[in-house]
Amino acid sequence: MVEVKLHDIGEGMTEGEIIQYFVKVGDVVQVDQPLVEVQTDKMVAELPSPVSGKVKDIVVNHGSMVSVGTTLLVLETKEGNAAEPVLETVETVNETIFQQGSLELEQIEPKTIIGKKRFIIAAPYTRKIAREFSVNIEEIIGTGPHGRITVKDVYDYVKKRDYAQSPEGSPQAFTNGSPGQTEPEHERRTRKGRNELQQDHQKPEVIPFRGRRKQIAKKMTQSIFTIPHVTHFEEADLTELLAYRNELKEMNVNISAAAFFIKAITLSLKQYPIFNAKLDEENEVIYLEKEYNIGIATDTEDGLIVPVIHHADRLSVRQIHDQLKILTKKAQEGRLEPAEMRNGTFTISNVGPLGSIGATPIINYPETGLIAFHKTKKMPVVMENDEIRIRSMMNMSMSFDHRVTDGATAVAFTNRFKQLIENPKLWPIELA
Incomplete structure (x- = not known):
């Protein structure tokens, strides 16, 4: 068994927030494959797997603040086997180089995507925006180079989603039981008043302080x-x-x-x-x-x-x-x-x-x-x-x-x- 711990990825770092896991219990991982995304006071970073093996246990839930040295997840390795070669994907290569700023994404040749899982190319900041709007980034089609998802792609997706979920985006909101029949004026006013009353009693928005x-x-x-x-x-x-x-x-x-x-x-x-x-x-x-x-x-x-x-x-x-x-x-x-x-x-x-x-x-x-x-x-x-x-x-x-x-x-x-x-x-x- 190998314990993957939060290590110091920045000068003076003492703690970090677990943003998301890229794996789940039972997944087979390769050496240097990204396991978890961590937010420190200075940066967003991905922690890679130190060995090849299978995810045995995820100890800390995402969204938690943990100190340096805390065990995040446990990997089960094959005894006696050497470390398997790193399996590089489009996301692994592009994200690493994008964060380092050493090359532009356009310079990276896309690699073969293995299996049916879709690998996402998106910067940490873009992922953060998607999380804030409760968007599954895998549902977004990227318009950037090599299919990279941009911040604009996230905003466009949110607009379409919210419109579809709003009264304006629902055909039923404009009918009164039969197709083509508009909502009566008195019912529209009643609904508007009820919505305003509900808005007056809405709870304050909560922003995590971390x-x-x-x-x-x-x-x-x-x-x-x-x-x-x-x-x-x-x-x-x-x-x-x-x-x-x-x-x-x-x-x-x-x-x-x-x-x-x-x-x-x-x-x-x-x-x-x-x-x-x-x-x-x-x-x-x-x-x-x-x-x-x-x-x-x-x-x-x-x-x-x-x-x-x-x-x-x-x-x-x-x-x-x-x-x-x-x-x-x-x-x-x-x-x-x-x-x-x-x-x-x-x-x-x-x-x-x-x-x-x-x-x-x-x-x-x-x-x-x-x-x-x-x-x-x-x-x-x-x-x-x-x-x-x-x-x-x-x-x-x-x-x-x-x-x-x-x-x-x-x-x-x-x-x-x-x-x-x-x-x-x-x-x-x-x-x-």
Whole structure:
């Protein structure tokens, strides 16, 4: 007998939610065949079979939260037999490569489907959407490459299903006992009133508080109760930077403002390394990190995720822009690798595109600081010569750990950042 346990599939992982099993008791499985899908606070992953054999017992039900080391299912192996070769299917090959992001699905040649069972090609995020709408994904016909099921396919299926189950989709709802006869007006009004009354007494929707949402809550609670937060507010004039970006666009070079922000942050951190630090209270030391790994707070349907641009100080603004675009897309699609979320030293949150004008952001523990960039808007500004001009102004909110540093240093840090952002002509000198 071989016990398949939940192992640590991500840095710092302590528990996971059992999303679904791909097998049932009595099934014969091959080495590396996916057995179970697990949701951690950072990712969705499939746990493969370590051996060939038969599923003897499923110990933990799907939907359960379990700790690392918990036995999930038991496999019965053939004594004395070597491990059988891996039986690769369309789903196994495509899903693995899709999660790794190393190849596009179109590059994978479809393999022969063995037996009558239909193997489904769908990303973990697509499967999650199907589960949320109580859809058996095997009933959906995929329109993507090689029959891959897309999120749109799931939504289209749900619309058709719900319409068929609704009064509008049922022919009987429009008849009064005989074909072609419409429902009397008084009965229609009675039914409408009864439905409205039922809606008034509907129970509130219940959303499970677990998985990523629960992990986010734990980390936010740890941060806010451990770190004495202080938030410093500032504003920056982005007029010259936006004009510079427009000049670049005319040369077919499109760089996001956030890429400039990240580069300016790394330059500012080098001058004020106390914000690129981590406090170790137990050993009574502050570590000034030598790597400049900038976390990007990213809003996704599953909650806040922080992918990390590693060694941002060694990258050009164009390279930062490219990495930012890739990491943001992978975060929103649930395809980030654990290594892409590790070892952050400072975090930014660019909430301006959503319309924010201010906030008191919570630090990404155990880091020392986090800066949020808010909405940029045109407004009249009194210049040094008392002349009033229309400028593009952006608010900033910087939270810092008051155990590690003080307000005056935070002001100096944001002033340095402002100097770089407001004067793009300084960049060739600073980056030389």
